Amino acid sequence: MGRIGDVLLEKGDTVHTIESAATVFDAVKRMVDVGVGALLVTDGGKICGMITERDYLRRIAVEGRTSRTTLVREIMSSPVVCIESSADVAECMALMTHKRIRHLPVVDHERLVGLVSIGDLVRAVSKEHSFHVQVLTDYIAGKYPA
Template sequence: MTAVTDILKSKTDPSVHTIAPTASVLDALRLMAEKGIGALLVTEGEAIVGIVTERDYARKIALLGRTSAATLVRDVMTSSVMFVSSTETSEHCMALMTENRLRHLPVVDAGKLVGLISIGDLVKDIISAQKFVIEQLEHYITGQRG
């Protein structure tokens, strides 16, 4: 079982991108496009007050006939944000994300934001672990030392 802290260390870009609730949705979309990400944590100072995603845009702006320039992030963000600590396992995170239909989980230790993991990060970790097990089994079967 991989700990979240190890997943965070393996990320090529560990940055967590945030936006204020008073920013426009257009600003949020521009930042997500610029960074190549699908979600932003919404913060006021050090406090996480929500999360805004591309899915929020699709469902709460485009489909409702709103404009992204005239709508504030706080009007479309999800305000009840689930989070995990860095000591949680990838399996626990995967279960949490699956049960709650989440794609992103902030990582918070002692009340401080330390990272953000995505479903893609977890899938990458699981594939890596499975590949290692397969290689070890192949070595065992063929009698090779590895």
């Protein structure tokens, strides 16, 4: 199985962030505007948490709070679990499953290099499996010398 760095090469290294002092409304609007389900939360440029669509549902909608007055820092998930780009995709999936999270920042030598979602990893695994199926199909069809 491939490495997280390979997933980032295909996906790109864009990471969308929001300041911890922003309102939850601003965070949700940003997620909608850029088409993502999570934002990395920063405080003075340092990673301090993550806010996801699920955080909004659990801590705003269900609790009857208002997103226009609640600050991101009040509902963000913290501390943030990270992974290195050299990690194996299977290792990353296992970590996400164990921690019950769907997004992981990728950090190399204390520098943020990207963010992967469980969807990114499923796509990578599916692509790899499709390649292997095609190779085996071609072999069975006699496209390779014995």
